[in-house]
Amino acid sequence: MTQPITVVIPTRERADTLRHCLETVVAQNCDRLKILVSDNASSPATRAVVESFGDARIRYANTGQRLSMAHNYEFALSHVDTGWIVMLGDDDGLVAGRLEPTVALLEDSGLRALSSETCFYNWPKVVSAREPALTVPLGSAVETVRSQDAVADILRVVRPKARLPQTYTGGIIHADVIRAARAKDGSFFRSQIPDIYSSFAITATVERFVYSTAPFAIAGRSSHSIGAALFKLEPNAFLEEELIPFHVDFPLGDLATLSFSMPAIQFECHTQAAFLHHGQTGVSKQRMLEVILANTKTGRAEIMAWGRTFAALHGLDYDAAVQRIAAVRHESRLLDGWRSARNLIACARLYEGDPMPLANVREASETAAALLADPPSRMLSVLKTLKRRYV
Structure with a gap:
């Protein structure tokens, strides 16, 4: 039916x-x-x-x-x-x-x-x-x-x-x-x-x-989007709402939020859902600490201080996590580089000034459908993107 x-x-x-x-x-x-x-x-x-x-x-x-x-x-x-x-x-x-x-x-x-x-x-x-x-x-x-x-x-x-x-x-x-x-x-x-x-x-x-x-x-x-604003160490309207509290396993400290780090958010959300997946975390708190410290791009001093609080709460080896930062960051960069290269080949891209209409999301909707129906040359798309980025 x-x-x-x-x-x-x-x-x-x-x-x-x-x-x-x-x-x-x-x-x-x-x-x-x-x-x-x-x-x-x-x-x-x-x-x-x-x-x-x-x-x-x-x-x-x-x-x-x-x-x-x-x-x-x-x-x-x-x-x-x-x-x-x-x-x-x-x-x-x-x-x-x-x-x-x-x-x-x-x-x-x-x-x-x-x-x-x-x-x-x-x-x-x-x-x-x-x-x-x-x-x-x-x-x-x-x-x-x-x-x-x-x-x-x-x-x-x-x-x-x-x-x-x-x-x-x-x-x-x-x-x-x-x-x-x-x-x-x-x-x-x-x-x-x-x-x-x-x-x-x-x-x-x-x-x-x-x-x-x-x-x-x-x-x-758009100028309204919350996503980009969240991952900054500064107040925003979203964080002023009456929010669902972060999980107690993730102390906030002076930052008042975990939105400085996508891995921190992912780990927290999975922990919040533990009652649905029988508490199986799939990753240790030590690994969480290493990944969060290695993948945070802003507010370095503040995040390192947060890491000490997280380590103390869970009895973790903070110094060992710090020593692992370079290795974890290298691992993440390799994976990100592979994904970027894959996406470069797998996607068509249009820029402001291209002839197809893109003034709003409705026009983007029609343009996307046209590109899917008649895909452009992937090689030309890659060359065009590289030229925009580096020339």
């Missing part, structure tokens, strides 16, 4: 990008499409944008008061109780014509979760001319991935071959998966970084998932 597909868009004071995000969704050729906009107590402009579409498939829900990002995501998911769930950021989008075929692929597999490579779109005036405005993965491979193996790679900080499925851009999850995880604790999200946490909650709930190198979604980076 065909099940509904609900595209969920949590939003907060971003009417300008939300309009174009919604345009990419309503344009999908999909008879079973539903759309939910979860408005985190924004000004009237957000509701006005939603109502301007006059589309019966769009449902609007308002939290009534300002919530943290994770709590807004939880509120949004509480309005979907059946079928497939696709969550998008309000400056993200869907590739034209790609939603229904991707969900059909997942349905044919008999599994309940899918992850995919995503296109990346930089909204105007966000990046320099050396960075691409649009990056489109050109792969077409599909495979079934064992959740336990994919998570083990993440925790060892081996750059995984397959992205983990998540309740965010590039993931498709069945409502039954959300329900199963929520049944253990009453809520789905247990970390203030909801997209990363959801990856560990989902993979603890499903034994296998589908991974596709063909994109159906576009991750946007």
Whole structure:
């Protein structure tokens, strides 16, 4: 039996990008499409944008008061109780014509979760001319991935071959998966970084998932984006919310956050999900300390001080971790270099000034679909990118 597909868009004071995000969704050729906009107590402009579409498939829900990002995501998911769930950021989008075929692929597999490579779109005036405005993965491979193996790679900080499925851009999850995880604790999200946490909650709930190198979604980076702002040692609006506390195994010290380090966030989110995966961490606290210290790029003195606090809490050998920094950093750079080289070949890129339209994510959606239908020469794309970066 065909099940509904609900595209969920949590939003907060971003009417300008939300309009174009919604345009990419309503344009999908999909008879079973539903759309939910979860408005985190924004000004009237957000509701006005939603109502301007006059589309019966769009449902609007308002939290009534300002919530943290994770709590807004939880509120949004509480309005979907059946079928497939696709969550998008309000400056993200869907590739034209790609939603229904991707969900059909997942349905044919008999599994309940899918992850995919995503296109990346930089909204105007966000990046320099050396960075691409649009990056489109050109792969077409599909495979079934064992959740336990994919998570083990993440925790060892081996750059995984397959992205983990998540309740965010590039993931498709069945409502039954959300329900199963929520049944253990009453809520789905247990970390203030909801997209990363959801990856560990989902993979603890499903034994296998589908991974596709063909994109159906576009991750946007705009002036509103939280991601880049998080990984700085400075206050931002996100951290002023009433957040879900970080796990007690990860002391905050003077920093008041773990967002200085992606590995720290990943380890914390996996630890928060321990009640779903029977407490199996897959990596020692000593290894966590080594990886966090080696992969932190800002606030070196502050992070080293944090490392001492973490080591003292868990009875770790701090000096041994410091001695391992160079080796772990070298390992990470080799892996990052390999991944960058692979992506250089595997993706098409467009830059500001190229003839194809890229003024907003809706135009990027149509352009990405055109590139997937008629892929450019990969060699020419590589040469063009190298010229932009180094000439």
